[in-house]
Amino acid sequence: MSRSLRHGAFAATALVFSIGTLSACGAGNDAQTLQVRPDNAATAVDSIKIQNLNIITQAEPDAEGPAVIAATLFNDGTKQEVVEKVTLPGTRATVELKPAKGKGPLVIPAGGRLIIGGKNNASAVIENGRQAGDDGGVQNVAFTFSETGDVELAASIVPATSYYEGFGPTALPSAEPEPTPSDSGTPDTPSDVESESPSGTETEPASGAESDSDAGTDATH
Structure with a gap:
């Protein structure tokens, strides 16, 4: 060569x-x-990066209950960022934010990250999950940050199955069946009252009457 x-x-x-x-x-x-998947929404605005954004609904299609927003937020800036609110534009849904521990705002430290969704992480819960949209659809999610301002991007709506099972919302408890008469107890019947009443009133007087009669007989004799 x-x-x-x-x-x-x-x-x-x-x-x-x-x-x-x-x-x-x-x-x-x-x-x-973080197991980034190519079909998950991601964007970057100024010092803020958003990755792995999804809206996760109940596992069963007909189940009622909350939905959650799952995302990882990065802050490449020199100041901490506070997630002031999260909204779903075009819907009446409200999103409740909770930190991983205790109370207070969701803070992304300078040069750090914040994970929303999953066990022991911060949470963003949509109380009425059906207001977020249907599984397989897309819904815009708007984040408001203390320094960067508003950042909006589209998120996929997926059920809490397979890969997303550990990040999904808690299902509502099933309705308890109404108690039946046998469970709650039935009022005393007249027969019960009659059977109890004579035994309660006759026992002592009967023995007393016999003793009086015997005493009178003994006195006569």
């Missing part, structure tokens, strides 16, 4: 290696750790 061909082969190998390296860097450690 000539020197020029060898140089060409080396250059092609270096190019392939560079592309592979850049692809790996583009995925990043966070992508692997």
Whole structure:
């Protein structure tokens, strides 16, 4: 092989290696750790990045109950960001925000991240999950940050099954059946009252009457 061909082969190998390296860097450690899926909504505005955004509904299609918003928020800035509110534009749904522990706002520390959804994480709960939309659809989610302002992007609506099972909302408890007469007890029947009343009133007087009669007989004799 000539020197020029060898140089060409080396250059092609270096190019392939560079592309592979850049692809790996583009995925990043966070992508692997957080299991970023390519079909999840993501965006970046100023120092805020939003990844893995989904609206997760009840596992059963006909189940009533809340839905939740799941997302990972990154803050590349030098100041902490507070998630002041989250809304679903175009709907009447309300979103209740709760930190992972205790009470207070949802804070993204400077240079840190905030995970919303899943066990032991902050939560964003949509009380009436059906107001968020139907499974398989798309719904806009608007975040309001203390420093960056409003950031809006579309989220997929998915049921809490398979990959999303551990991030889904808690189902409402099933309605308890109404108590039956046998369960709640029935009032005493007249027969019960009659059977109890004579035994209660006759026992002591009867024994007393017999003792008086016997005493009178003994006195006569």
